[in-house]
Amino acid sequence: MTERVDDIVDVCLLAGKLMLESGGETYRVEDTMTRIAASFGVSRSHSYVTPTGIMFSVEGTNVTRFIRISERSTDLSKVAFVNHISRRISSGELSLDGARKELERVQRQPLGYPFWQQTAAAAAASACFASLLGGMNHFLPSLLSGGMAFWCFEMMHRLVKIRFFAEFFASFVAGGIVLLMERAGLVGDVGNMMIGSVMPLVPGLAITNAVRDLMAGHLIAGLSRGAEAFLTAFAIGTGIAFILSIR
């Protein structure tokens, strides 16, 4: 039995780790792990999840595990996949080995969209948003500055592992490009273009997760996600303020 409990805990932790690393809410991670454990017959398990680590323990045995989450990315389709696998486990469709294989397949799977597609999407989203606020003549300039901002964010993030600096740098670049275009007489109103260009950097997931975790009563996770959202917004604002001060 103990061996089996070990295996069940392995599968639970793998599912939890995948979800948390891909940007799932903390309460969803706890819920998923408890559900998976329960459907394999471990009805009394306890978990404690924060954005940077998972603790999982099975009542009545010596099994307690801890894993550290050091790197997080945003891949909501992975969260959806793991969610789907957990549903299939609950309905008895998947065995323990089957579940492990499915989860390992999700783990190996690359990001949903290649980097160039994401950059193109960021550019086009910036352009759409700037036009939404200021009119269609904002479209082309924001396409350039928004795309460059996202590209710079990823490149800087690969180079320096300080997320907030990468965000600051990206919004600085976005503002700088808009400013240069203004100097060259290509654009008139810089405000809406700068706002549109930094939209892909806005911490939408952190805001949503913070609210949803706080609602579920996960105060520590909710507050730390809220701090992440606040610091990101602050980094973006500082980058833009830098540009405005040298304008």
Add this chain to the structure above:
Amino acid sequence: MMIVQLLLSFVASSLFGVIFNIPKRLLPHSGFVGMSGWAMYMAAARSGIDGVAATFVAAFFVAFLSSGFARRYRTPATIFIVPGILPLVPGGTAFEAMRHVVMNDYNAAISLAAKAFMISGAIAMGLIFSEVVNQLVKRRP
């Protein structure tokens, strides 16, 4: 003009979905959620409702639609909420606040920052109220 706005918000929200790596088949749905949220916001703002209240109404609607889609497609609601609330984020107000900070006009900056903060709070309240409605409906047999 209204149609252009709707179209732009649809495209922008589905493209935000690409940045957050949401599944390909659900991109149009997230675009629809974003478009509906923006339409609600515009409708409320044009009828003279204050920006904070308009954001609250729009965020509520976004979360309500998202939970409907989440049940329908058996997938986390976050997938629809995140691209949906992005157009509501108070980028313009925050930008104006920053501009006044740079001009050393701290009085205007603080009042604008407070407004941006209130709008963010309205987004959060919208999400919470929609969850409240969900749980009340779920309770009913």
